[in-house]
C-alpha cells in the first residue's frame with residue numbers, strides 16, 4: 001500500500017480577504033498550507049505529498065524541502081485535484097487523501113482513522129452530523145423548517161483507493177464541490193468517518209481567530225519510553241538483531257524470532273505511550289506468535305503511536321554482548337529499523353557494548369538490549 005496526500009491550495013480565497021490568498025496567510029507561526037502539511041508530515045504515512053498551487057503563488061513555496069511535489073492548479077477545485085492525481089499516476093500510489101489546504105487544524109488521529117477505514121472501503125470521508133435545527137429563511141424571517149435527519153457537514157481529507165478516484169475525475173464533467181461528489185457520480189460507495197469540530201475550513205475573515213486559538217492550544221507533547229530485554233543463547237547458526245540476520249555459532253532462544261534489540265525498542269515505544277509491553281499485545285502463550293518476525297511488534301507499536309498523533313522523535317538501542325561483533329552490522333540495523341518504523345535513518349541509533357566479561361552477557365550466556373525512544377506530537 002502506497003499512500004499519497006494531495007493538498008489543494010490553488011484557490012484565491014476571495015471570501016476570506018487579506019493581503020494574500022488565505023492559504024498563504026500565517027497562523028500560529030506557519031502558513032496555513034504549512035500547518036496542514038505538518039499534520040501529514042507528523043502522521044508519516046504518505047510516501048508522496050503533492051501541494052497544488054496557483055502559478056502566482058510559486059514564491060510562497062521557496063525553501064520547501066524537495067520531497068514536497070508542487071503542481072499548478074486549475075480554474076476550479078476539481079481541476080486542481082485532477083492535476084495532482086495525474087501527477088501521481090505512474091508513481092505506484094495505491095491510495096490517496098485529498099485535503100483542502102484551507103483546513104489547517106486537521107488532526108493526525110483523523111488521518112490515521114481515515115487510513116484505517118480505507119482498508120474496508122474504496123472511499124471514506126470525514127463528516128459531522130448536523131445537530132442544530134435547520135430553518136429556511138426569507139427576507140430575514142424564518143420561512144420554514146428543514147428536517148436535519150441524515151444531514152452531514154462534509155470535511156476533508158477525503159480518502160480513496162487511487163485508481164477509482166483517478167478514473168472518476170477523468171470521467172466527471174466538472175462542477176463538483178468535492179471529491180466525494182466526483183466519486184459518487186462514478187458509482188463509488190463512500191463511507192462516512194467521524195469528522196472533527198476543530199477541522200474547520202477557513203472561509204471568512206473571522207475563521208482565522210478560531211483556527212489560531214485551536215492551533216496555539218495544542219502545544220507540543222513529548223513522551224519518553226525505555227525498554228530492556230534479554231534472550232539466552234541456544235543452538236543455532238544465526239540470530240536476528242534489530243531486523244538483520246547475522247550468521248553466528250549460536251542462536252537466540254525465544255517464542256518469536258528472539259530479536260532482543262527490536263523487542264527493547266518496541267517496549268520503549270509502548271512505554272512512551274503508557275501501553276505496557278510486547279507481552280500485553282502479543283502474549284507468549286498465544287501460538288500464533290511462535291517464530292514471528294519481530295517487525296510485526298515494532299510496526300504495531302508505531303501504528304499505535306501514529307493513531308494517537310505521535311511520531312518518533314529519535315530512538316537509541318544499545319546491544320550488550322561479547323559476540324557477535326555488532327559494529328559491522330550497525331549501519332544495516334539502523335537502516336532496517338528506520339524502514340520498519342517509516343522514519344528517517346538519522347532518528348535511529350544502534351550501538352553496542354560488552355560487559356567486560358562480567359555477568360551473564362560476559363559469560364556469553366545471552367544478549368541484553370536497552371532502548372530509549374522519544375515520541376513527539378506537535
Ligand SMILES: Nc1ccn([C@@H]2O[C@H](COP(=O)(O)OP(=O)(O)OP(=O)(O)O)[C@@H](O)[C@H]2O)c(=O)n1
Pocket residue numbers: 008009010011012013014015016023052073074075076077078080081099100101102103201202203
Ligand atoms: N481552483 C481552485 C479552487 C480552490 N482550490 C482549493 O480548494 C480548497 C477549498 O476551496 P475554497 O475554500 O472554496 O477556497 P477558495 O476557492 O480559495 O475560496 P473563495 O471561494 O473564497 O475564493 C482551498 O484549499 C482552495 O485553495 C484549489 O486548489 N483550486
Ligand SMILES: C[C@](O)(CO)[C@H](O)COP(=O)(O)O
Pocket residue numbers: 100153154155156177178179201203
Ligand atoms: C471540499 C469541501 O471543503 C467540503 O466541505 C468544500 O466542498 C469546498 O469548499 P466550498 O466552500 O464549498 O468551495
